[in-house]
Structure formats: structure tokens, C-alpha cells
Amino acid sequence: MSTLASRIERYIKDMMDAADLNSVELKRKDLAEVFSCVPSQINYVLETRFRDEQGYHVVSRRGAGGCFQIIRLEVTDDQEMKDLIAAVSGSEMSFRTAEGFLGRLLEEGVINRGEYMLITSMISKEALSAAGERQDQVRAAMIKNVLITLLRMDY
């Protein structure tokens, strides 16, 4: 018998495949009820099986009417992209490095000139000065979110 966590993982992935969708919206409480487990078990599944580096992205809303959405990024088979996201997760990035990276994305046509300018203005030293010595960490987290968003956008 597989673990509960794996069965929940399978359930969610099957659900997406069946509906031929790259995203599902679920209620944590309902799902916990289906598997008669504590709600926090669901968080464990999300944290261990649906991480960004694994090609999934989760967004959620708390409060009355809250729920969460699991989005399958169009890279589940693109190891290079996964590695890139993993590399930038929880790391640091200077402005120069980030700028160079964005420049490559621009050259490759992943982003256009306007997007390049917007992103650059937001990761500039000026914009992030209030973050003090944690500036490079914030910048890395921002770049990671940009990558995920780009993956979500092009489909």
C-alpha cells in the first residue's frame, strides 16, 4: 500500500489529466475529507510533490471562500527550466547578474523590450534599496517569480 501522501498526489494529477487541464482548484478541507486526514496533510503533499522546481505552482487564498489552485507549468519535461528555477530558489542575485540574465531572455525572444524594461526597473538597486543587505535575496526571489509567470503566460 502506497502512502497517503502519494495517493493524494495521484488523485490530483489524475484529476488534471482527466479534465485535460493544466490547473485545478480545490478546497483543502474537502480534499482532506475525501481522504479522511487532517487538512495539514494536504500542505505536506503540496510542499513535497507540487513545488515550483517540480513543474507545478500553487496559489491559495485564505479566509471564508478560500481555496487553492495547482497550476501545471508547461515544463514538466524541460529539465533545464526546472534546474534554472531550482538554482534561483532561495539563492541570491546581484543586479548585474540579473540584468545579464534578462538580457539573454530578451535576445532569445522570451521577453520583449517593454517587459525587459519593466522588470529591470523593478529589480534595480534603487527600487530594492530598502531591503538593505537582503537585496540580493529579494532579487533572486523576484527573478524566480518572473520565470514562473512567464511559464504560466505562454499557453
Place this chain on the structure above:
Amino acid sequence: MSTLASRIERYIKDMMDAADLNSVELKRKDLAEVFSCVPSQINYVLETRFRDEQGYHVVSRRGAGGCFQIIRLEVTDDQEMKDLIAAVSGSEMSFRTAEGFLGRLLEEGVINRGEYMLITSMISKEALSAAGERQDQVRAAMIKNVLITLLRMDY
């Protein structure tokens, strides 16, 4: 099922769109009756979905015959955009406020859906968590920078 608050929001916006008007006049009590909820629920909707930075302005009259009016604001030229930047750029900004403001720029076509998603992802709590206490200051600076860039890009 979406929340009551969201359904009321949609109802009001649809109403404006349908009539192709930039303002509607409503009675709090009537609206509450339509959705069979307490009247103060309407205030909650106005406070969370129709704030100035979200591009709406609400005026109301109490007393017998009282009612409220929701006016949709629009940015029509460069100067208004500049005024908006001035009005919105404080030294701190919560994610909620920023999101509301960006939603407005999206509704008005100042930015497109992709730009909205990119910017939102970069100012999210997740992206800025490393900034800790100073998160709201960083966000304010980022918003200011991005607005200036949009202006330079001659929207």
C-alpha cells in the same frame, strides 16, 4: 462557489458595463435585499473592491432617501497618469493596495494582462518575504519605479 462579496462586486460592475455608464446609483438596503444579506455587507464590498486606488470612487448620502453612487475613474492623459503616480506613491504599500491599483491600470488598458501578471508576481509577499519588515517600503519603491518606466515607455 465564489463568495457573496465577489458576486456583489460582479453584479455592480456588470451593471455599469451593461449600461455603458461610468457611474451607478444604488440603495444599500435594496442591494442587500437582492442578495439577502445584511446591509453592512455592501459596505464591505465597497471598501474592498471599489476603493479609489482601484479606480472607483464612492459618494453617499444618509438619511431618508439616501443612497450611494459609484463612479468609475479613468486615466485619459499623461498628466493624469503623473498625478496618479504622485497620489499613489507613498513610502509604504501593502500587497492588497498595490494589487488593487494594478487591477485598475489593467482595467483601463494602461498595462496588459501579461504585464499585470509579471508585476504582481514580483511584488507578491512571497517574492518580498526576504525583505521582512521593510517589505511594504520595497514594494512602494518598486511600484514607483515601474510607473515611471511605463510613463517613459509612453503607454
Place this chain on the structure above:
DNA sequence: CCCGGAAAGGTCAAAAAAAGTCAAAAAACA
């Protein structure tokens, strides 16, 4: 003219309805 009641809308805080965090306990594994 003044007053009091009725007919609005406003405020604020508590309750309810979600989801998130974290660390201890249990189970599986090597």
C-alpha cells in the same frame, strides 16, 4: 420654528470560514 420619529446609510468588533505553520510523534527505510 422646533421637535421627534422614520428612513436611510456608517462603524466597528465579534464570529465564522477558510488556509498556513511548525514541531512532535509515528512509520518506513537503509
Place this chain on the structure above:
DNA sequence: TGTTTTTTGACTTTTTTTGACCTTTCCGGG
């Protein structure tokens, strides 16, 4: 047996919903 993964539950945070009480305005009678 020691380590890693999974499971559980107590506590936290966020968002929405509700209700009791407050304020403003209008109108009619004295």
C-alpha cells in the same frame, strides 16, 4: 539502529459575514 519521510494536531493568520449600535437627513405636527 539511526535517519528520513509521513502523519497529526495545536496554534496562527487571513478574509468574509453578521449584528448591535451610531449618525444624518427629511418630514410632519405642535
